[in-house]
Amino acid sequence: MSVAVTGQDVMEPCYFAAEQRLFGCWHPGRGRRAVVICMSLGHEYQRLHRAGRQLAVQLSRAGIDALRFDYSGSGDSVGDEFTLVQAQQDVCDAIMFAKNKGASVITVIGVRLGAAFAVSAAQTPGVDSLILWEPVLDGGACLEEWMSLQREYEKMMGYSSMTSPPECLGFTYTPELWKSIGAIQLDVLSACVKKQIQIIDGENKLSALVHSLRPQAASVQHVNELMPAIWRRESTDALVPFQTIRAITNWVVGLPA
């Protein structure tokens, strides 16, 4: 596979995993530690996409391998149907891909709903650290927010209320998926035992979680400076949260080799 070289940056887009079903972009660093980035879903992923790329670029520049990928049934990956169970398998496959590329230690980043998949992969051999970027702890609350945004949009356009199957800002969800997202109650505590943890908390709402993690985790960094919630902003705003990206990159670089 060929690699893109832009200035000092190198990136390899590719398909990987069984039946080459997952699309990913591999940003090579120096090859010991790799970061696997688990993004959010639907409109949030669309809005966060460029930020994910910029994060991977910054990590790669700092010598850390980074892998971004699309879950099955999303982005450029195979299929049209997304399920939480399949996404968990996809994360395992992404970690395996990073290891096959030569990484021996893995950091998993979970962004918003992606935190659920990051947490599910925490016990995978080789994973020593987790970054939870504005994690969705309560799937039901997340769907409330999504429905509220959808209603706002429908009101603005003068459309009738949400159709079935559920839709949110351009993306359609099966009733089963909608239900399973609503049922998410993230158990960070058991996943974080003896792990290095960073919590990105731009709205400063996760202090209780951080407090509960401290006795269990190897270390916890709580980044609670005010940062833009770009998943709530239109893609056309093209915002990149450099402050968050810098905080993550610096923390990963500082992890024990």
Added chain:
Amino acid sequence: MTSAKIIEKAVLLGPTGGLVGIITEPPPDVVKRQEGILLLDAGTIHRVGPGRLYVRLARELAALGFTVTRFDYSGIGDSGQRSDHLPILEVAVREPQEVMDDLQQRCGLSHFILMGICSGAYSAFKTAGRDPRVVGAALINPQDFIGDPTWLHYVQAKRYFSNSLYRPGAWLNLITGRVDYRTLFTALSNRAWQFLRGRGHQAQQQAHGIATEMNHITSRAARVLLLVSERDKSIEFVDAMLNMTIRNLPATGPLASVLIPDADHLFTRRVDQLAVQQAISTWITTSFPPPLVTSDEVEDERETVTF
């Protein structure tokens, strides 16, 4: 990646390999068409398209025998930035051409159909005007092709005059405060100011330039589809730029149009996304039927249209 026999490949395109793209190839048991299709980014949304519309479109069109390429312009999605400081309006033409050069070498394609929403429509239109390899262009919700604030105000005012002045609901909105008074005031006052200073004439001249470009494209037998959402101001832009009424255009022919009822700019609702897929598939199959005769003969048989 292979799914239901559709083959997708991750590629790096362009002379420096800086443009990240996905080539969706037809299944092996389908006759491969000579025309390649390029799906052009809608603004800053990366190559999967709004609501993943481009992915579904690419797979659907590949199943019809077309090789479909979705790529990110430099600085968008997964692609890095250019190092030559080319102005963005020039990039919008240069990069589709660079990708076509690449696909000619890589896939043996010599003719192309370009499609894009919003800025992608601008890119498709301008590239079609400059590059004879483009035999078709689907301009989806095209907006400002001119980039002059005078022009923008002209069209906005035209929208108010043509759309709202005679619609009782618009007056109700005005009375009940459900309008953006600032935009309304700016548009109408600018319209008045333009006419006082003769700028309306300037806007019309600019529109004439766009109509001439369109004429140039269709006169060389390329097919153009104007696909617009009923709720989008692209209707007014197209009407003003081409000095015509898009609603009166036929759904087939050298210059065709399709109106998606009730849809917004980015086809946010699933029902509207499906309508776009349907409209594009219909246009492609009627405008570019599988060749029964040589491609040269097909070229000769195509109609032309002038304004």
